[in-house]
Amino acid sequence: MVFKFNQPKPSEITPPAVWKARRHFIQQLTATGVVGLLPLIGSRAGNGCELAQPASLNKTNTLTPLKSVTRYNNYYEFSNNKEVIHLLAQEFNPRPWTLQVDGEVEQPLTLELDELLSRWPTEERIYRMRCVEGWSMVIPWNGFPLCHLLKLVRPTSRAKYVELISVERPSEMIGQRRPVLEWPFRDGLRIDEAMHPLTIIATGLYGAPLPNQNGAPLRLVVPWKYGFKSVKAIVRIRLSEQQPLSSWQQAAPSEYGFYANVNPAVPHPRWSQRRENRIGELQKRRTLPFNGYAEQVASLYSGMDLSQHF
Ligand code: MTE
Numbered sequence: 001m002v003f004k005f006n007q008p009k010p011s012e013i014t015p016p017a018v019w020k021a022r023r024h025f026i027q028q029l030t031a032t033g034v035v036g037l038l039p040l041i042g043s044r045a046g047n048g049c050e051l052a053q054p055a056s057l058n059k060t061n062t063l064t065p066l067k068s069v070t071r072y073n074n075y076y077e078f079s080n081n082k083e084v085i086h087l088l089a090q091e092f093n094p095r096p097w098t099l100q101v102d103g104e105v106e107q108p109l110t111l112e113l114d115e116l117l118s119r120w121p122t123e124e125r126i127y128r129m130r131c132v133e134g135w136s137m138v139i140p141w142n143g144f145p146l147c148h149l150l151k152l153v154r155p156t157s158r159a160k161y162v163e164l165i166s167v168e169r170p171s172e173m174i175g176q177r178r179p180v181l182e183w184p185f186r187d188g189l190r191i192d193e194a195m196h197p198l199t200i201i202a203t204g205l206y207g208a209p210l211p212n213q214n215g216a217p218l219r220l221v222v223p224w225k226y227g228f229k230s231v232k233a234i235v236r237i238r239l240s241e242q243q244p245l246s247s248w249q250q251a252a253p254s255e256y257g258f259y260a261n262v263n264p265a266v267p268h269p270r271w272s273q274r275r276e277n278r279i280g281e282l283q284k285r286r287t288l289p290f291n292g293y294a295e296q297v298a299s300l301y302s303g304m305d306l307s308q309h310f
Contacts, residue, residue: 051296061128066206076185077175103240104155125200129223131226132226140207150239158241161189162194164220215234
């Protein structure tokens with residue numbers, strides 16, 4: 001028998017469409033003066049948006065293959081069938097794109113996508129993502145801390161919450177032609193959660209621009225919360241004094257709460273949260289409180305009875 005040690009496995013070969021998109025993405029970053037894809041430690045020093053121990057986050061687990069990340073999605077604007085979303089989302093055009101930031105801020109802003117992408121270095125963040133349905137992935141995101149953007153608009157002293165609102169474009173999103181959820185999709189965070197350095201706006205994954213099905217061109221990622229909080233295709237960020245109502249709370253108030261921190265001790269009415277199926281693995285694994293990020297975020301909830309919050 002002949003062993004070919006240097007032969008890459010099919011799973012290790014990057015498809016041409018991906019490396020071409022990745023090359024374009026990197027060229028775009030360099031063209032706008034951004035320092036390329038920095039390995040996690042990219043933030044400018046000193047504005048409070050940096051992670052205390054960035055490197056330890058990268059030691060976590062094996063990456064979920066790109067194919068699973070981009071072919072098994074939740075995106076109700078297109079369909080509730082996870083496996084066809086990547087096909088239906090090809091109709092969607094994420095450019096040109098404008099993001100509005102307003103509400104309880106001293107400096108409301110409307111930013112074009114390229115202007116936004118050129119403002120802060122792109123960082124890589126390898127995060128676990130845990131869906132309330134009981135599956136999880138490990139995804140190498142590219143993006144910047146939401147904290148940078150919030151500091152730019154200067155929240156007023158009344159700003160207690162941050163609401164993130166998705167695009168409404170039924171001509172390109174066939175699921176929006178039916179009242180599956182209240183459109184546009186939205187969700188929110190407490191302002192300290194939004195300012196936490198783990199909370200990012202993702203603009204890419206696996207070193208390439210964000211695929212449409214994963215929420216192009218701008219998508220929230222909050223790794224210690226269930227995946228449904230990660231609003232895709234964000235067009236507006238609104239700061240407010242009142243706690244906003246999320247699309248899922250509105251659709252099923254008995255099933256979804258505002259906090260939605262990953263918590264194995266609090267079952268969802270339809271799915272126990274004790275264990276999870278890491279996509280690509282045969283054995284289920286134990287779910288960790290705050291999805292394994294307790295050291296970084298548990299202090300945000302000191303004094304709260306977390307068994308009362310889904
Ligand atoms: N954002 C919008 N606009 N619409 C959605 O239906 N689904 C949420 C979240 N963000 C959703 C959304 C849910 S339920 C999950 S689990 C994650 O996106 C899935 O992200 P992924 O498809 O990149 O895995």
